[in-house]
Amino acid sequence: MSRSRLTTAVAAFGIAVITLTGCAPASSEAGESPAETADALEPTTITLYTSEPQEKADELVAAFNEVHPEVTVEVFRAGTGDLTTRVATEQKTGKIQADVFLAADAPTFENYAADDLLREYTPADVDALDPAVVDPEGFYVGTRIIPTVIAYNTDMVEKAPESWADLTDAEYADRLVMPNPDVSGAAAYNAAVWLDEDQLGEEWLTALAANRPVIADSNGPVSQAVATGTQPVGIVVDYLVRELAEQGSPIAVSYPSEGVPFVSQPVGIFADSENVEASEAFVDFLVSAAGQKLAVEQSYLPVRSDVGTPEGAPELDDIAILAPDLETIRSTQAGAVETFRELFQ
Template sequence: MSFLRKTAPVALFGIAALTLASCSSTPAPAATPEESAAALEPATITLYTSEPQEKADELVAAFNEVHPEITVEVFRAGTGDLTTRVATEQASGGIQADVFLAADAGTFEGYAADDLLLKYTPADVDALNPDVVDPEGFYTGTRIIPTVIAYNTGIITEAPESWKDLTDAEYADKIVMPNPDVSGAAAYNAAVWLDDDQLGEKWMTALAENRPVIADSNGPVSQAVATGAQPIGIVVDYLVRELAAQGSPIAVSYPSEGVPYVSQPVGIFADTDEEAASKAFVDFLVSAAGQELAVEQSYLPVRSDVGTPEGAPSMDDIEILSPDLETIRSTQDAAVETFRSLFL
């Protein structure tokens, strides 16, 4: 199946979330926000996340203002390293994490298919963008993170307007992009691009001919663009906003063909020993307070009542590439291998 194209927003915020009760198996009933905030028995949960360490620390601190009785131990790594760790732990006796916050919905679809995730519908789910809520109830998106073209405004006078522009010879040796072996968003993007009728392997091959630098993750990509080491970058948009706000000569272009996005889902592993505490953490992530923090951290939120980051466009102004998740899940490994053969 080819990807659908949306010229409208990802979804109109405020539309009720998909009716979860219609699924063949009904998820656990959601707590109300008031019930979720009630004090729980003291507990310790382990969070595996690809969030930058500083943002993860801020998230845990904000959660502990609501639930001081819950200790959150954080293991932070790139999505590729996290999924490898989960697979290793699964094979050797049991997953050590309670909550997983990382990557794209395709990763969670795979975990759900393998019966690794607990069904849980977060509190206040009707306030969320329904496009990021798993209709079967295994995971929920927590941010909307598009991948875009970043450029150094001190070097690039006319910004690229499309993915195809990046194959022009004028950009040879000037591009930097993340490694899909490390970045879950980059692995997802590879599958999106290869499946898209406007791009595909022909475009990716042409891009490789411009010899882009492959950085480990999105953070080094954004820094390379900001410093001018590589004046063009393929990177998640929130990093560009953060650096621009700090005074760096960096700006963003949303390609005309459309942008892939990840929703940084959160899910609870089925064999958790701390179900109540894990559910409270998930509830906080998508609550108004949790999403206000996401906006403060330069992310586009998954609910409409918390504003948007300064300098961020309306979703109405962004053309979105919206994938069939089963296609992504089934083709992502092959897409990453194609990327390796072309770029690494």
């Protein structure tokens, strides 16, 4: 099976994503979708590997069980880097133990598809989704839009940085925090996108490293460091900033003028799965109206246009998006992470 084709749907995100806030699809109503009206399945158990925060993963499973109480979902939660290591280890021993994989970045799923690790499946409500998050060959589908942005502590920063270039200024030396691409799939993806971007590239990443940012394990500790003022400015996914601001923390978000990288938290079914029907039902639910309404309630930007957007989130067509060629990012991501290690060690 060849995966040499370019994923043009993802590259077209900057155009296609506008439809999320524009027109509603004709394929389903917001109040009812195939996943919400599905027939009962045979009682079974599926295993989910995910990088979702544990609380959100628990909420997701609980909502799915309102539709399919006969399916037990066992969750193994870890950062994307740890998950991919676990999958690689299991692959060597002969069988991947998970049925469903829900994690940060599309290049990981491209690699899995190239290695014949994923089962082809097109969700029941696929026509309701933005085509930018749907793998044309049907091995995975995005479940939410997660941009990486600049966060800042409003008690400590008078003028918000407006661009990625601003973060290389001397005034931000020893005042930055960002996630580790060895742990965070989104951070690994971002490293490759930044290095691929003409207006940023290795020169910008080298200048950023010269400001000696603290490297946290993942996005959660980054957002907490900014909210508490341990580090006044951070590079982090936007939904965490909204959540902390809603809780009263002095934190706000800036969308850099050069554009923001994003991940779509794809989901796919492993080819080794022996619980295919239940796994497909779980995927259907994730992108159904009910599943996407839950995503919005969890502060994520949705992948369909009929469920609204989180309070305080900008309109998607007001955000400059960095949408590189996915095949390029896939082939360069490992090298980008190594470059990051060398610069930030």
